[in-house]
Amino acid sequence: MPRIVGVDIPNNKPVWISLTYIHGIGRFQSAKLIEACKLDAYKRAHELTEDEVARIAGELEKNHVVEGQLKRQVGSNITRLKDIACYRGIRHRRGLPARGQRTKTNARTRKGPRKTVAGKKGVKGK
Amino acid sequence: MSRSLKKGPYVDEKILRKVEILDQQSRRDPIKIWARSCTIVPEFVQHTFLVHNGNRFLKVFVTEDMVGHKFGEFAPTRTFRGHTNKKEERR
Numbered sequence: 144m145p146r147i148v149g150v151d152i153p154n155n156k157p158v159w160i161s162l163t164y165i166h167g168i169g170r171f172q173s174a175k176l177i178e179a180c181k182l183d184a185y186k187r188a189h190e191l192t193e194d195e196v197a198r199i200a201g202e203l204e205k206n207h208v209v210e211g212q213l214k215r216q217v218g219s220n221i222t223r224l225k226d227i228a229c230y231r232g233i234r235h236r237r238g239l240p241a242r243g244q245r246t247k248t249n250a251r252t253r254k255g256p257r258k259t260v261a262g263k264k265g266v267k268g269k
Numbered sequence: 270m271s272r273s274l275k276k277g278p279y280v281d282e283k284i285l286r287k288v289e290i291l292d293q294q295s296r297r298d299p300i301k302i303w304a305r306s307c308t309i310v311p312e313f314v315q316h317t318f319l320v321h322n323g324n325r326f327l328k329v330f331v332t333e334d335m336v337g338h339k340f341g342e343f344a345p346t347r348t349f350r351g352h353t354n355k356k357e358e359r360r
Contacts, residue, residue: 223334227334227338227343228343229335229338230341230342230343230344233341233345245286260352
């Protein structure tokens with residue numbers, strides 16, 4: 144199994160798909176990457192030659208922010224929003240959705256598991 | 270949808286004029302602002318503004334990081350202090 148940018152070990156899938164196992168590389172970026180390296184997208188990942196792996200790694204280095212570096216970038220962007228205390232920053236601090244979604248229902252991704260409040264009547268009970 | 274680049278950022282001209290006057294006199298008096306939708310431009314950095322939130326004016330000191338945001342983002346319009354806790358209420 145080839146290794147690209149650190150610990151990422153894509154498997155027996157077509158290169159195009161296996162590259163998406165890298166954090167920060169989706170299908171769109173992956174297709175672009177293959178294009179730039181002039182590879183066959185449907186060649187299996189384990190069939191890649193050393194040279195091809197090196198070419199992919201070089202291209203990633205040059206034109207993509209990926210893995211740890213990307214995570215740090217995202218984190219620092221959020222910290223910035225928190226520091227200037229703007230609306231989005233406040234929403235991040237509170238763990239609520241930051242893009243104007245409704246919070247009366249749903250928003251469970253941000254709010255976490257439901258906390259049932261005892262004695263609170265549902266709509267039906269009224 | 271985001272604003273057309275052709276138009277440039279939306280900046281209330283009156284505020285810009287006031288800031289220019291203050292800059293000439295090198296003063297830093299707070300400026301009252303109702304235009305919450307006005308974009309913060311680099312000229313506003315280091316100035317203090319009082320941004321209306323529909324009830325009162327909140328003090329906002331503009332730093333470099335705030336450029337590109339709108340004044341309204343720094344003056345929340347809603348007050349939510351959390352739900353009442355039944356157990357605490359009984360006590």
